[in-house]
Amino acid sequence: MNTIWALAGVVIKELYRRKDFYVLFVLTALITIAAGMVNFFHDPKIVRYVKDICLLLIWVSALLIAIITTARQIPAERESRTIFPLLAKPVTRWQFILGKFLGCWLATGMALLVFYVFFAIITGSREQNWPWLTYLQAIWLQWAMLAVVIALSLCGSIISAAPSSTTTICFIAVAGILLVGGHLNTVALHQSQPLQTIFYTIYFLIPHLEWFDLRDRVVYDWGLVDWLDCVLATLYAAAYTGLFLLLTWLGFRRKSLNT
Amino acid sequence: MKASPYLVLVLVLTVCFTLATGIEPRASTWSDRAKSNNVFSMLFGDGRRLFANQFFTMADVYFHSGYYPSVFDLREEGQKEIVAESHGHTDSPEDEIKEDFLGKPKDWIDRFGRHFRITKHTHLEHGNEREILPWLRLAADMDPQKIETYTVGSFFMRTHLNRPREAEAFLREGLRNNPDSYEILFELGRLYDESDRDPGRARDVWQLALYRWSKDPEAVKDDKLAFEEITVHLAQLERGAGNWPQAINWFQAAQKVSPDPNALQQRIDEIKKTMAAQTNAPSAAPY
Secondary structure, three states: OHHHHHHHHHHHHHHHHOOHHHHHHHHHHHHHHHHHHOOOOOOOOOOHHHHHHHHHHHHHHHHHHHHHHHHHHHHHHHHOOOHHHHHHOOOOHHHHHHHHHHHHHHHHHHHHHHHHHHHHHHHHHHHOOOOHHHHHHHHHHHHHHHHHHHHHHHHHHHHOOOHHHHHHHHHHHHHHHHHHHHHHHHHHHOOOOOHHHHHHHHHHHOOOHHHHOOHHHHHOOOOOOOHHHHHHHHHHHHHHHHHHHHHHHHHHOOOOOOO | OOOOHHHHHHHHHHHHHHHHHHHHHHHHHHOOHHHOOOHHHHHHHHHHHHHHHHHHHHHHHHHOOOOOOOOOOOOOOOOOHHHHHHOOOOOOHHHHHHOOOOOOOOOHHHHHHOOOOOOOOOOOOOOHHHHHHHHHHHHHHHOOOOHHHHHHHHHHHHHOOOOHHHHHHHHHHHHHHOOOOHHHHHHHHHHHHHHOOOHHHHHHHHHHHHHHHHOOHHHHHHOHHHHHHHHHHHHHHHHHHOOHHHHHHHHHHHHOOOOOHHHHHHHHHHHHHHHHHHHHHHHHOOO
8 A cells, every 4th residue: 555655646746846737726716816806787796607617617627637647647657667667666557557546636636625725715705605515515526526537547548658649538538428428318319220229328338427517506506415425426436436447457467568 | 141130030020010000001991890899899700799699598597596408408499588587477387397308317327417416497586686697798798789688687687686777877888789779778668667767758768669669670570579568568657647548549559469458458448447437536426
């Protein structure tokens, strides 16, 4: 376990040494503050559009941080050949993958925490309301969703050698699932065979990441989701994360490390 | 001889500046975009109208607190509820059933996913209607010729947020952008009548609205509802002022286009009864 933590620690240090997070955070903060300063019909109590914009930026930023950070981990180690001394030590390939995953997940979690603290300050100062438990659920489910995304990106980085292609494919796949995934069953109903079966198969196979999106509940003040549903969704995310990590390991365990 | 790169740079800059001074007066006539006072007009040109519809829909999404069909939920494309509400329509139980676009869950993924989605049909209330205003403001900036934006925005500011002056300013802005709009004039009349209690001004504005309506051939052909709304409001105004014959005239005008002329006939009969009672009242009085 110490080995995995040590590997994870390196990834976390990498995140705060690189500029990605800072750039995305400053951009999110600037756009949110600018949007919040706009005066609509002299009514200072209007707040939901600010929450909406800020949460959208947080979601995009978190996805970018998670996918970009993860996609470059293994290719960068192979490119710089640091993977050879690393695996020459008593580090198994499974530990290597788990360490990379844990590092990326924790790093993304820390970034997410900073984003949400900013969100809570901005919206709380405007509407004088701090629904901490709702925020906690929103951040937890988003983080659970990011675990699946990170595992998927790690799996992609084994297949594709270039981080840029992994990043692009993963981002399209995740955006596609978030936007269309939940509606594939409706679309399938209006298709003829064999398209209907294909759509249904995809619908039942893909991880339904849209469940983890509580933005609407936060923006429109709909309150808490049942905690049992949160636990079940977390288990669902854990299952898909485990599946993708297993696929990553299966692909990586006999892979030649020479570039 | 080798030219210094700085000299070349200065030369190029000079050529650019000279060309710019020569072309600029002509370029300004190529498009009206640069002359616009509206920043969106300058940035997007006529393409901004595409965004205006999306922002107007966002206002309706906010009005429903997120309970809104996506492009995949095959629902009949009807009138938006913020527009219906501004015309005084309230949801009947049949409407509620029609608006349940989700239906029964289709499978376990759909059923479980609904625990995280918004699945209840509600409308904003208790002053929270203000949350739709930013989207209406943006829609108006994107497409100043979209008349519904002004009438809906004004209606919510006037009736739900108690801000008649902001509502009037928004309508006046709409009127500046759409001087022939009978819809905006009608809404302005409602503001004077219902919020300002100024029937004289309301009468003038509604009569102007009726004139504008009659001068619009498309409206005369397709928008009979507007004619009915204006004439019924004028009739009610005259009845309130005790001008019975004018009230009857307006109700009779409304009857010609109304889907329910009997209801209007009842009102006419009520006025006639009141008139008769008033006429008979002095003779019936005991000595």
